Amino acid sequence: MDASDLDFRTRTRSGCIPPELASRLLERGRADVVEAQAGRGQWFCALAWAKTLGDRGREGDAWEVLAPYVATGWWTAVVGAAGLLEGWGRVDEAIDITRKRMEAGHPRALDAYMRLLARHGRAGEAFDLLVPHVDDWVIATALVDVAHVAGRDEEAAALLAGLMRADHRCVGPWCCRGLDPDTALSLLATIRERQGRIDEAVALLRRRQIVSVNGRDRLADLLARHGRVEELRAYAARDGHGEAVRQLAELLEKGGDVDGAIAVYGPADGPAARDPNLAYDLAQLLTRHGRGEEAIAVMRAGADAHPGDDWILHALSELCLGQGRPAEGLAHLDALRVRRGGEEEWELYRVRLPLIAACGGVDEAVERARAHPEGETWYAAEDIARLFAGVGRTEEAVAVLQGHDRRIGHDLAHHLVDLGRVEEALDVLLHTSPRHRS
Incomplete structure (x- = not known):
């Protein structure tokens, strides 16, 4: 096995049995297929089969399935194997394989290794090892989490405060390499909140430049967690704080004030x-x-x-x-x-199909879909097949998909497995060798 080949297969799902299909095969009693493919470089089958063996108490056999993947040094395999080992109580082995990747310089291994140590009584050691790397945002986040377990919140707070430049204002999202000021403020606020110093946490979060990260507003979350409704209401009333509006509505709804939640939206x-x-x-x-x-x-x-x-x-x-x-x-x-x-281009026309099916039946929806100028394309076939599959007409869904190229192979394979045509499904998925990046 080769790490780059494995990585390409899993990232692109090219020449790959995806995890949901591996689970589907197990659910349908085809463990023999999953076991065989686990030995042929199919990572998701290997992981699913190892979990199955572990659940049966056959941890040694499960490790034999994973060992060739781990031996490549591929990080995804190391993480998956470490998680299973930890779950089986074989913590020292989980720590050992993670440490080896850290020592080899894998960029994500330090975070995983330190968190593993912290979960198993070595939080102080983990904290000390993280400190020299705190100017990286991933490591700083781990440090704050580990500090809580190690009882060293004040040390972590002092480190973060020392990295913040009071006179600096970012000019764009890529202004600062490593630990940017907003992340440092948010992490410091996390420490203050768990210390019960809520006012300080609020004040820190009010200093951020970017208020929303991944669709969540940390200040709105904080105010909601502590029931500070009026402060949240005032914050939500400002322009550009849509997440705060959502948080306030959620808080009021949970409290039983449905009309108040509706009124928040204006x-x-x-x-x-x-x-x-x-x-x-x-x-x-x-x-x-x-x-x-x-x-x-x-x-x-x-x-x-x-x-x-x-x-x-x-x-x-x-x-x-x-x-x-x-x-x-x-x-x-x-x-x-x-x-x-x-x-109506297909991307908009396809919205009609479930509505037509609900009004006049699936056959009418399919007929009208095929009459559309794009109705014979591969992407239209996906939607037509979905209509058939939704009413249990799986054979017809398969027939539609088989008339098109391999870009829709995963959908076709799922339906074939449902019909018990496993070998055909594997042929669809594994027909090409994955390509490497140049």
Whole structure:
């Protein structure tokens, strides 16, 4: 086995049996196939088979399955094997294989190794080893987590404070290499919060330049966790704090104040009217509380206000289906088609298909899909096959997909396995050798 080959297969899913299919094979009693492929360089089969053996108490056999992958030095295999070893109680072995990759200089191994040490009574040692590398944001994050276990929060706080430059303002997301000021502030706030110094944590987070990371606002999260409703309400009222609006609504809903949660999203010209993501959140809130008609009206208004955002149409379609009102979804799409000059590219037309199927049946939806100018393309075949599969007509779904190239091989393989045609499924997935990057 070769680490670069394994990495390419798993990242691109080329010449690869994906994890969901490995699980599917086990569920359908084809452990023999998973075991065989585990010995032929199929990592996801190897991991699934090793887990199965471990659950049966055959840990030695499970390790034999993983050992050739770990021997390549491939980081994904090391992480997977270490996780299983740790779960089996073989902690020293998990630490050993992770340490070897750290000593070899793998960029992600130090973080994993130190966290492993901290979980097993060696947090102080881990903290000391992390300190020299604290100017890296990944290591700084690990340091803060390990400090809590080691009882060394104040030392970690002092390190972070010492790295922050009071006079520096980032000029862009790539201004600072390593530990940027916003991350340092957030990590220091984490320490202060768990020490019970909430006011200090709030003050630190108010100094950030970038308020939203991965769709979450740390300050809004903090205020919500500690029930500081009025502060959160004031924060949410500022322009550009959509995540805070969402957090406030979630907090009020959990507290039983549904009307108050709905009111957070504002009147006709409020936050939900300006931000389609908030409109979607409001619609979901209304739906959860049996107000489906209002939810549809919110999403319809959002679709009208943001005609270039086709994802809203998908959301509106799903909402209409869920409320048993597919004809309303079709009516909106008809009106939009008129405004767009009567044309619908497949990416928009496909939104219609589940609605048509709900109104007139799958056969009508398939017939109309095939009549579309793009109805014979491979990407249309995916949607048509999904219609058939959704009503249990798997053979017809397979027939549709088999007429197209291998780009849709994973969908085809799943259906073939469901039909018990495992060898055909493997042929679809493993027909080509993975290519290496130049």
